[in-house]
Amino acid sequence: MIMLLTGLLSAAVLAGGVLSLAALGEVMAERTGVTDLGVEGLMSMGAATAILTVMFVPNPWVGFLAAMAAGSAGGLLFAFATVIMRANQVLCGLAVTFLGLGFSAAIGHSVAGIPAPVSFAAVKLPLLSDIPVIGPAFFSQNLPVYLIYIILPLGFHVLLFHTRHGLNLRAVGENPAAADAAGISVTAIRFWYVVLGAALAGGAGAYLSLAVIPNWSEGMVAGRGWIAVALVIFAGYRPLNASLAGLIFGLISAVGFLGQARDWPIAAPVLNMSPYLGTLGFIILPVMLWPRLRRLFAAPASLGMPYYREER
Amino acid sequence: MTRFQRFPVAPTGLVLFWRAAAIAVAGVIVACALALSGRNPFELAGLVIHSTVGSRFGLEDLALFMTPLVLTGAAVTLTRCIGLWNIGGEGQFYLGAVGAAGVGLYVSGPPILILPLMAVAAMVCGALWILVPALARAWINVNEIITTLLLNFVAGFLVYWLATGPWRDRVTGALVSTGRLPVAIPEMWGAVHYGFPVSLLVVCALAGLLRRTVWGYEVRISGANPGAARYAGIPMRWRIIVVMLISGALAALAGMFEVAGTVHRMQGGMANNFGYLGIVVAVLARGSCMAVIPAALLVAFILDAGIVLQTQQLAATTVLAITGLVLLLIAIADELAHYRPVGGIGQGKASA
Numbered sequence: 001m002i003m004l005l006t007g008l009l010s011a012a013v014l015a016g017g018v019l020s021l022a023a024l025g026e027v028m029a030e031r032t033g034v035t036d037l038g039v040e041g042l043m044s045m046g047a048a049t050a051i052l053t054v055m056f057v058p059n060p061w062v063g064f065l066a067a068m069a070a071g072s073a074g075g076l077l078f079a080f081a082t083v084i085m086r087a088n089q090v091l092c093g094l095a096v097t098f099l100g101l102g103f104s105a106a107i108g109h110s111v112a113g114i115p116a117p118v119s120f121a122a123v124k125l126p127l128l129s130d131i132p133v134i135g136p137a138f139f140s141q142n143l144p145v146y147l148i149y150i151i152l153p154l155g156f157h158v159l160l161f162h163t164r165h166g167l168n169l170r171a172v173g174e175n176p177a178a179a180d181a182a183g184i185s186v187t188a189i190r191f192w193y194v195v196l197g198a199a200l201a202g203g204a205g206a207y208l209s210l211a212v213i214p215n216w217s218e219g220m221v222a223g224r225g226w227i228a229v230a231l232v233i234f235a236g237y238r239p240l241n242a243s244l245a246g247l248i249f250g251l252i253s254a255v256g257f258l259g260q261a262r263d264w265p266i267a268a269p270v271l272n273m274s275p276y277l278g279t280l281g282f283i284i285l286p287v288m289l290w291p292r293l294r295r296l297f298a299a300p301a302s303l304g305m306p307y308y309r310e311e312r
Numbered sequence: 313m314t315r316f317q318r319f320p321v322a323p324t325g326l327v328l329f330w331r332a333a334a335i336a337v338a339g340v341i342v343a344c345a346l347a348l349s350g351r352n353p354f355e356l357a358g359l360v361i362h363s364t365v366g367s368r369f370g371l372e373d374l375a376l377f378m379t380p381l382v383l384t385g386a387a388v389t390l391t392r393c394i395g396l397w398n399i400g401g402e403g404q405f406y407l408g409a410v411g412a413a414g415v416g417l418y419v420s421g422p423p424i425l426i427l428p429l430m431a432v433a434a435m436v437c438g439a440l441w442i443l444v445p446a447l448a449r450a451w452i453n454v455n456e457i458i459t460t461l462l463l464n465f466v467a468g469f470l471v472y473w474l475a476t477g478p479w480r481d482r483v484t485g486a487l488v489s490t491g492r493l494p495v496a497i498p499e500m501w502g503a504v505h506y507g508f509p510v511s512l513l514v515v516c517a518l519a520g521l522l523r524r525t526v527w528g529y530e531v532r533i534s535g536a537n538p539g540a541a542r543y544a545g546i547p548m549r550w551r552i553i554v555v556m557l558i559s560g561a562l563a564a565l566a567g568m569f570e571v572a573g574t575v576h577r578m579q580g581g582m583a584n585n586f587g588y589l590g591i592v593v594a595v596l597a598r599g600s601c602m603a604v605i606p607a608a609l610l611v612a613f614i615l616d617a618g619i620v621l622q623t624q625q626l627a628a629t630t631v632l633a634i635t636g637l638v639l640l641l642i643a644i645a646d647e648l649a650h651y652r653p654v655g656g657i658g659q660g661k662a663s664a
Binding site: 037041077081085086087088090091092094095096097098099100101102103105106109218222223226227229230233267268269272273276277279280283284287288291294308310 | 317318397399444448452453454455457458459461462463464465466469470472473477588591595626627628629630631632633634635636637639640642643644646647648
């Protein structure tokens with residue numbers, strides 16, 4: 001039983017890392033008022049780029065950085081279209097998803113199915129890793145885990161809610177006209193946070209292909225990008241909640257894996273569907289059961305709306 | 313002093329101009345990418361023209377691709393009229409295939425009765441598949457983009473499970489497929505079946521419903537100005553639910569036509585991105601039902617061209633990337649069409 005719980009938790013931390021990282025990036029982009037629905041495509045680009053990179057330079061961190069660069073490239077394209085040209089965000093997001101899925105399959109064709117030569121290795125932290133259950137699950141993991149679950153969420157939380165820059169950033173997402181009048185550059189803030197979000201989505205793809213499933217295959221992202229976008233809503237656009245939500249969903253998919261590996265008497269398709277149905281339930285049920293949540297966890301007021309200075 | 317001012321309405325002429333420019337830019341980018349990968353873009357272009365509009369087989373393929381695209385495009389266009397997105401066309405398409413295949417495989421009778429029954433079963437399944445997102449949107453304002461999309465993955469697993477499990481092909485042992493259906497939509501011109509004209513008629517009927525009835529007027533007002541619609545006493549929740557259910561049923565009908573007319577079995581992966589491409593069709597059509605038809609023709613052409621490129625050792629997903637590029641450039645073009653040059657500042661105010 002202890003063994004089972006330990007295995008479940010460490011699988012959850014791994015699988016959830018992908019979702020957390022992508023969701024954290026999306027939280028920052030959406031806080032400035034831009035919905036980036038291209039996460040699925042950007043993750044796919046990141047996953048393929050990471051594997052291609054480590055084939056030449058066998059170091060997972062180099063692969064991770066290359067994936068972030070690939071994500072940023074997609075993010076620059078998306079930010080140019082939506083923030084500079086102010087085109088429809090839903091359309092551009094879908095376009096980036098199509099582009100990313102198609103392009104990653106084309107560039108990753110030659111390495112499809114080949115096991116990654118290197119991957120993020122587990123590092124045992126002294127003392128902490130000896131704690132039963134929690135030790136192996138949380139303190140014998142690869143290093144990006146600490147980046148994903150501790151450093152980035154805390155950093156983003158402090159940035160968003162305890163600095164002047166964070167206040168400006170949220171103002172841009174809530175009321176860009178007021179922010180503009182106060183001398184904040186709406187375009188610059190939106191542009192760079194969208195690129196940051198895209199870079200983290202690329203990084204999430206690298207984490208998927210270098211730590212969770214160490215290879216590249218077409219369609220391996222399998223909706224994780226969309227789940228990450230949904231988690232942002234579930235997390236109420238808060239970085240700490242987003243990383244926790246990623247962990248919860250990691251647990252759901254870990255249960256699915258384990259159930260299939262151990263032949264639980266639950267049909268395989270039900271286990272396969274569980275992350276998607278779970279996400280659906282998690283964004284509908286809390287709002288249904290506790291209507292106050294709708295106001296508390298509301299989206300930034302200008303989310304999805306382009307800002308035109310001349311139409312005030 | 314000439315400057316550009318943004319106008320709330322984009323004139324059709326400007327939209328067409330910028331879109332033509334966008335498609336030309338996309339063509340140049342694709343040609344450069346092909347040239348960089350060591351292929352002759354002009355030779356390929358000739359080949360694409362010949363095997364799409366230049367031959368009988370090409371034209372048949374175009375019509376076969378258009379049939380589902382017209383319906384999934386209409387499904388998205390309908391939700392756009394009320395200001396919502398249905399990104400779940402892929403899943404509803406699959407559910408339509410499930411409903412149609414279920415009736416086709418397990419109910420026997422004359423085709424004249426079975427085919428309509430298949431269509432009804434498909435549409436009911438598709439409408440049920442979008443029911444939860446529709447209720448969540450209408451009552452607790454849950455983002456329908458995410459909820460409809462997540463169900464696509466669930467539908468994919470459902471079809472895979474049916475096609476490898478209880479409904480698997482026990483006769484020829486085809487992988488991830490049901491057996492061949494005993495009934496088929498009759499063919500009218502080569503491989504083109506009657507689903508093609510029926511889908512065009514459905515779109516015309518939908519256009520009439522939206523343009524010529526009170527219900528359609530209320531739907532369009534609810535989309536254009538929700539505040540005014542609420543003030544006028546239009547029951548918005550019911551309009552949203554009914555619009556989304558019809559949208560699901562339309563996408564599901566595409567699945568039924570594909571199962572009964574083109575593929576003749578239910579297979580895993582048979583939705584072939586038709587649901588997602590319906591979004592592209594709807595965007596191209598800019599909310600007009602009749603414009604769905606030429607828009608579907610353009611997307612069918614891109615798909616057909618993709619098949620030609622596949623025979624030239626290009627990955628099947630290249631066409632997905634090309635579609636993404638076209639969509640991105642068209643989104644930008646549509647925004648550019650809102651800008652018109654105005655003379656001086658005073659003149660600008662006079663013309664606005």
